[in-house]
Amino acid sequence: MAMPMPTAPPMENTTLVGHPPPPSYDEISGANPYYPAGPYPPADMKASGPPPYPTQEYNQMYPPTAQGQPVTSPVVAVQTVYVQPGLVFGNVPVQAHCPVCSQSVITRLEYSSGPLVWLSCAGLAVFGCIYGCCLIPFCIEDLKDVTHHCPNCSSVLGVHKRF
Structure with missing residues (x-):
């Protein structure tokens, strides 16, 4: 037993009671389908130009400064960073410039x-x-990380991480 396929309800052409039907697209836009619009704006818009901008007085933008008050500038802390191009810290001592004591060491x-x-x-x-042999890596310097210090002031100049 085959059931008939459901169909969509018929379209109703009804309007609200007491209201006229809405206007069509052509009536709203006023476009003429037989005369295509060009890429240029209408002549009346081209001639008018942009509206003038309102002008402001200089005194309105910036309030007057009070006389007699000292003007102070904020204190800025400057930190100098020394970049040593091409310096690679490895597992051997290198010649470097220490930024703390200003020496080449x-x-x-x-x-x-x-x-x-x-x-x-x-x-x-x-x-x-497990009987102590696993502690052998702690005795091998080639497996450890290396920290480079300044010999004069002991500041850290660089670190070489193995892993």
């Missing part, structure tokens, strides 16, 4: 245990080196 190295040392220790422990 050869850096002093300090080794510290970084993530590579700890991961190496954990890796050895996983593979069965």
Whole structure:
């Protein structure tokens, strides 16, 4: 048993009671379909030009300053940053300029245990080196991070991270 396909209800051509039907598009726009509009604005708009802008007096824009009050400028702190182009901090001492003591120095190295040392220790422990052998990476300086210090004032000049 086949059911008939539902169809859309018929279109109603009704208007509200007491109101006339709305005007068509051509009636509203006033366009003539037989005369195409050109790319130029109508002649009456071209001749009129833009409306004049209102003018303001100079005194209206800026309030008058009070006489006798001292004018102070804000204090600005200047921090000098020294950039040393081409200087790469590795695992050997380098010649660098210290911004603290203003000296050209050869850096002093300090080794510290970084993530590579700890991961190496954990890796050895996983593979069965649990009786102290997993602590060997803490004795190898090539696995540690390197901090470069100034030998005169001990300020940090750079850091070389292994991982």
